[in-house]
Amino acid sequence: MDMDIHEYLSRPASVVAPLLLGCILEREVNGMMLRVRIVETEAYEETDAASHSYKGKTERTNVMFGEAGHLYVYFTYGMHYCCNVVTDKEGVGSAVLIRAVEPLTGSEYMQELRHRDGVELTNGPAKLCQALSINKSLNGHDLAQSSLTLIIWPPLPDQLITQTTRIGVSQAKDVPWRFYITGNEYVSWT
DNA sequence: TGCCTGATGTTCT
DNA sequence: GAACATCAGGCAC
Numbered sequence: 001m002d003m004d005i006h007e008y009l010s011r012p013a014s015v016v017a018p019l020l021l022g023c024i025l026e027r028e029v030n031g032m033m034l035r036v037r038i039v040e041t042e043a044y045e046e047t048d049a050a051s052h053s054y055k056g057k058t059e060r061t062n063v064m065f066g067e068a069g070h071l072y073v074y075f076t077y078g079m080h081y082c083c084n085v086v087t088d089k090e091g092v093g094s095a096v097l098i099r100a101v102e103p104l105t106g107s108e109y110m111q112e113l114r115h116r117d118g119v120e121l122t123n124g125p126a127k128l129c130q131a132l133s134i135n136k137s138l139n140g141h142d143l144a145q146s147s148l149t150l151i152i153w154p155p156l157p158d159q160l161i162t163q164t165t166r167i168g169v170s171q172a173k174d175v176p177w178r179f180y181i182t183g184n185e186y187v188s189w190t
Numbered sequence: 191t192g193c194c195t196g197a198t199g200t201t202c203t
Numbered sequence: 204g205a206a207c208a209t210c211a212g213g214c215a216c
Contacts, residue, residue: 042208050208052201060201077209078198084208097208126209168208193215203205 003152005144009068009087013043013094016087018161018179020096024104024151027132034106034132036122040099040180040187042166044084046092049171053093063140064093071148073129073139080126083134085143085150099125099167099178101132102186123186156181 009016020041027034044051052074053064063072064086072084072095088094101122103110110121110131122128129135134148143150159182166178167189180187 044208052208055202058202074208075200076207078200078207080198080209082208099208124209166208170207191216194213196212197210199207201205201207 005150005152006067006069008152009085010089011068011087013045013087013096014177016085017041017043017096017177018163019155020085020098021161021179021181022156023153025098025101025132026149026151027134028147029109029133032106032109034110035104036101036128036132037104038098038100039102039184040178042097042099042179043094043177044097045088045094048175048177050166050169050173050175051093051095053095054171057093061093064095065091066140069143069150071134071138071141071143073134073136075136076126081129081135082125083129083138097125098128100180100184100186100188101128102184103131119185124188 020038023038025036046053052061057065067090068087070086072086084095084097086095114131122131162180162182163176164178165176
């Protein structure tokens with residue numbers, strides 16, 4: 001679709017998170033084109049105790065407070081990267097974690113990057129970063145630009161979306177800001 | 191199938 | 204010095 005993703009995504013993360021389900025990510029790496037479909041997301045907002053932005057802007061979370069439509073990549077547990085789509089207006093620390101995607105094209109190359117097969121390719125936030133070769137060098141990347149591009153797709157009907165509490169958080173455990181495509185085999189856990 | 195745990199380093203208190 | 208938006212392998216059942 002031809003639209004300005006920055007404006008489209010300039011809304012609270014909890015609004016954008018379900019809208020990103022079904023959208024496409026195109027990643028170009030080493031001359032290979034990889035395409036995936038987003039099937040699971042989580043929203044993190046500034047007023048949310050589970051969010052990295054909750055305690056204000058720091059060197060790490062700077063990107064979360066920037067323009068919507070850029071990528072926020074963080075390193076965690078000593079060995080994993082996770083990636084988020086920055087949302088909301090500039091100055092507001094808000095982002096949507098991409099928790100799982102479904103491979104569309106280039107899955108052979110993802111297998112090489114992951115040393116895994118099938119749903120294990122991309123059914124988790126750190127797994128999909130490995131499968132798409134996403135690391136800290138892409139922190140702050142504009143998702144309207146090449147090498148990693150977000151293509152907006154029309155919103156899915158509510159019937160196809162399941163909403164639950166988030167995975168792996170110790171704060172704000174009761175906040176229901178995890179969204180996934182019901183029944184999709186690449187969703188990380190149910 | 192499901193629980194438990196080690197790996198490993200950055201960020202923040 | 205502790206916590207951490209995780210993953211994979213091992214072992215019990």
